[in-house]
Amino acid sequence: MLDKVIENNRVTIIGEVVSEFTFSHEVFGEGFYLVDVSVNRLSDSVDIIPLMISERLVDITKDYRGMKIEVSGQFRSYNRHVGEKNKLILSIFVREIEFIEEDEIPEEQSKSNQIFLDGYVCKPPVYRKTPLGREIADILIAVNRPYGKSDYIPCIAWGRNARYAASIEVGGHLQVQGRVQSREYTKRIDEEQVEKRVAYEVSVSKIDVIEDED
Numbered sequence: 001m002l003d004k005v006i007e008n009n010r011v012t013i014i015g016e017v018v019s020e021f022t023f024s025h026e027v028f029g030e031g032f033y034l035v036d037v038s039v040n041r042l043s044d045s046v047d048i049i050p051l052m053i054s055e056r057l058v059d060i061t062k063d064y065r066g067m068k069i070e071v072s073g074q075f076r077s078y079n080r081h082v083g084e085k086n087k088l089i090l091s092i093f094v095r096e097i098e099f100i101e102e103d104e105i106p107e108e109q110s111k112s113n114q115i116f117l118d119g120y121v122c123k124p125p126v127y128r129k130t131p132l133g134r135e136i137a138d139i140l141i142a143v144n145r146p147y148g149k150s151d152y153i154p155c156i157a158w159g160r161n162a163r164y165a166a167s168i169e170v171g172g173h174l175q176v177q178g179r180v181q182s183r184e185y186t187k188r189i190d191e192e193q194v195e196k197r198v199a200y201e202v203s204v205s206k207i208d209v210i211e212d213e214d
């Protein structure tokens with residue numbers, strides 16, 4: 001049962017550690033920590049992606065900044081109470097980690113950031129066009145975990161994929177492939193205050209609707 005469920009959420013990234021560990025939470029005496037990794041894009045920009053990692057996998061008292069790592073796991077979400085609101089927090093839950101040398105990193109950057117999700121559309125997709133006419137669709141996918149839990153993963157599709165996604169109804173069963181990306185945006189707090197924030201999402205390269213058998 002467990003293996004089958006984990007197959008529906010697989011992510012692998014290769015990048016450089018760019019932060020120290022910060023404590024997140026503890027489960028049954030096992031501490032979990034957040035650390036940021038910089039992953040190169042095909043363009044010259046980078047994504048800064050948070051990893052959620054157990055103290056049993058690495059020595060969290062060490063400073064690994066500047067070291068290259070390859071990790072595999074799942075892209076997970078959880079709700080954190082911030083004041084009176086719930087905030088959706090996303091990170092890669094690490095199952096395996098390996099420290100690698102520079103010459104072991106694939107030249108093809110697309111191989112250094114890959115994700116596969118199998119889940120269900122849980123909000124009507126939002127289709128829009130940018131001022132330059134680029135087509136975009138935002139899709140929120142619920143991916144089931146063992147023991148009745150789900151992860152809610154924001155996905156963004158472009159062009160033909162965006163048009164296709166826009167027609168998918170809530171409850172539609174999807175499989176998507178793509179990459180995890182970070183995106184900065186500004187949020188207006190009040191008339192005078194604007195705050196810079198970072199969103200994490202899956203940039204979709206391939207999307208398939210699965211016809212479930214009754």
